[in-house]
Amino acid sequence: NFPSSDRYSFQNFIVGDSNRLAFATSKAVSESPGFSYNPLFIYGSSGLGKSHLLHAIAQETMSHNPYHRIEYLSAEEFSNIFIDSIQHNDQRNFRKRFRNVDILLLDDVQFLKNKTKTQEEFFHTFNALYSLNKQIVLTSDCQPHELDGLEKRLVSRFEHGQIVDVLKPEFETRVAILRQKRNSMNVHIPNDVLDFIASNIKSHVRKLEGALVRLVTYASTMGYEVNASLAREVLGGQLENTSDRNLDITAILRQVAEYFDVGVKDILGKRRTQSIVTPRQVAMYLSRNLTEESFPAIAEQFRRTHATVLHSCNAINEQMELDPSFKDKVFYLKKRLENL
Ligand code: ADP
Missing domain, CATH: 1.10.1750.10 (DnaA protein, C-terminal DNA-binding domain)
Structure with missing residues (x-):
């Protein structure tokens, strides 16, 4: 249940100071799941590459050991599947599914906030896997201790492992991400256009990529050449007003x-x-x-x-x-x- 394309691979993940540790620990986890950092807890704002890293861990682990059983899902999905299992009186299968994996990758764990029953179930899932040295990787938009509405015993489990952050990428990383995206799109876009976008969109990578796609789509629909002035015109509203926020x-x-x-x-x-x-x-x-x-x-x-x-x-x-x-x-x- 994760994309098989290699778009979200380690190879396609641009590393900079903002995400170096998250990248290195994710890589280590995929090389020896359960034995390097367990659990691994990756936190940071939305759109900074956390899900990308989870997919990359899944792919890389599969390439080392195709027989590993991997579950990748968001905490929200986990909660929905759990509720379904209650509704259908099928908790046995639920447990079988989640307690028999080699790697559990749970995205956006903040969705468990205030869901007491799901938290309780997840606590037991966590313990069952952990006691068998199975790998658990979690992502969140904040650090474990900032997860208000989450049981203390869960927070303390999370804190027991390795906690790493992903930050907003620096200018050079933003440019490298755009260059990679340009290569994958196989279109001609001058470097100064990429520099322009990277200078004006800093908040998250998804927005950065979205801006490039929007510009290229517009230029090709209209038959225009991609240059910095077109970028300014097309992306106007999306550009972050850095002068007063900086x-x-x-x-x-x-x-x-x-x-x-x-x-x-x-x-x-x-x-x-x-x-x-x-x-x-x-x-x-x-x-x-x-x-x-x-x-x-x-x-x-x-x-x-x-x-x-x-x-x-x-x-x-x-x-x-x-x-x-x-x-x-x-x-x-x-x-x-x-x-x-
Ligand atoms: P999050 O899970 O933190 O909200 P995602 O993993 O969904 O963020 O990333 C948003 C988009 O940005 C994805 O298309 C992802 O591939 C891309 N992305 C984020 N960080 C990087 C990076 N360091 N290198 C390449 N692409 C990245």
Whole structure:
């Protein structure tokens, strides 16, 4: 019950900083299901490639072992099938179906919120599979602990495994995704058109791909050549108005300073006590991740060198890996800034 086309393969998944860990862990899972990261929990906003990764895991696993039994479905489908089984007094078959798989790929687990009976059933499914070392991969639009309306015991099961995020792709990744899409469409589209689309659509990949398809369809229907001015005309309403939404480093500095209860002046200053260094590095990291600014441009605003900014971003990445509560703090700030 997943598409056999290789559109949603690992090979067709463009990897960048925004999804590197999600890609690597998904790949590892498909190579040794049940034994690398179990459960694997992938979270992020809609349209950023989570379902793509689930399909890729299914395909790759099948290519290693065609006899693996794989179930791929959304939590909503799981819930509907469960309700059906109650209606038809057929829970035995339901259990047989879901407790005898080698890999369970459950998309959009947030749909289980407030569905007490389905959650209970899923809890037992989860335990049955987990105790047999069967692989479970879940996706969600938020982290496990943010899943209000989900039983604590389920959340704690999810947290027991590996939790990875997918973020909005950076400019280079967006361009690479568009180039790949162009190749698969087998049409001539100049690179500057792809750059234009990637600069103006940042929120999610589905929208990015949709814009390209719309442009190409329009051009071919009208017999026009695809160029940047046609793109501007055709995509007008879809282009994200970046000028007023775009975060600048000043806003990031202000928010980070307030959060850590230090002054912006301290962050930009020379003091190297830990209570200042952490907010400084976090602010650099967020500037790199939430704005389109280059390392040298960020360095200039922080009155530091390019190498220092690079080092700070790496240091924050490492610390987030080591310390989940620190990661939560950084993500909280990120969300707050994204919603400004
Ligand atoms: P989600 O499940 O997170 O809502 P999807 O997996 O449905 O998102 O992705 C939306 C579309 O974007 C799909 O067509 C998918 O193939 C494409 N996509 C997302 N991320 C990537 C990527 N990194 N490389 C290539 N295509 C991608």
